[in-house]
Amino acid sequence: MASLFFEDFIEGEVKTYGAYKVTEAEIIDFARQFDPQPMHLDAAAGAASMLGALAASGWHTCAIMQKLTCEGFLLNAAGRGSPGVSEVKWKMPVFPGDVLSVRRKVLESRTSKTKPDMGLVTFRLELLKSTGEVASEETLVILFARRNPGARLA
C-alpha cells in the first residue's frame, strides 16, 4: 500500500536520494537503442565531440533520474501519472564511472479542479554528480491521490 499521498509533499521541501554508478556498457546500450549518435557510442568519437569523452545521451540521464525517483519515493506513493515536464536542461555530460543522485524540491502543490480526489505536485529535480555538480535538471509534474479527498478543497 502507498504511504505517501498528495498531502505529504510540502512546498519548499528538499530531499536527496539515490547513488547510481553509470557504466560505459549501459551508456552504449542505451545509445544503440535510442540515441545512436557517435559521441554516445564510441570513445574516440566522444573525445572528438563537444562532450570531451564518451558520454550518456541526455535522454538516458532523464531515464536514470526517473529510476532514482521511483526508488527514492515514487514507488512508495499513490502516484497517478504525469502530464509532462516543463524544461529539461542538460548542463554537463555524464561519463562512465559517475555516481549520480537526485535532489528534489517541491516547487508547487495544488489540488486538481477537475479531479477532486487528486492533487498535482511540481518538482524541480536535479541530477547530481558526487562532486555536487548539477549534470541536468528538470521540472516534472506528478499527480497523486489525496489521502482524504473530502477533507479540504482548494
Place this chain on the structure above:
Amino acid sequence: MASLFFEDFIEGEVKTYGAYKVTEAEIIDFARQFDPQPMHLDAAAGAASMLGALAASGWHTCAIMQKLTCEGFLLNAAGRGSPGVSEVKWKMPVFPGDVLSVRRKVLESRTSKTKPDMGLVTFRLELLKSTGEVASEETLVILFARRNPGARLA
C-alpha cells in the same frame, strides 16, 4: 560526412518520418530498467490505472522519439548536441502494437552569439500514432555546425 547543416533547417518547415511498432516486451523492459511503476510493468495494473492498459513510460516515448529523430535526419546532420528541452507533454498513453512516427516543425533558427561556427534550431516534435493522434510532444533545441561560418553573421 554530414549533409545537413544549420542552414538547411528553415523556420516553418514541417516533415514527418519513421514508422516504429511498439512491443509489450520493450515497454516492460524499459520500465524494469528505468520506470518500474506497476502500470508500465503489468497488464492488470495497467488496466486498473489511469492509462487503461499496460502502457509505455513517458520517458520511453521520449527515447523512441529520439531514435526516430536520429534515423529521420539527425545522423545525417552536423549535430553538435543539445542544451535541453522546453516542455514535454505526455498527452495519450502508448500501447503495445502502436505504430509511431514523428512530425517535426522548425520553430526557430538562429546563429549562436558565443559560437559563431554554430547555430541553434528549435524543433517542435510530435509523436504520432497511426491514427494521426498526438501521443506526446516536445520542444527540443539542437546545435548544428554552420556550412559556411563566415558567410553570414546574425
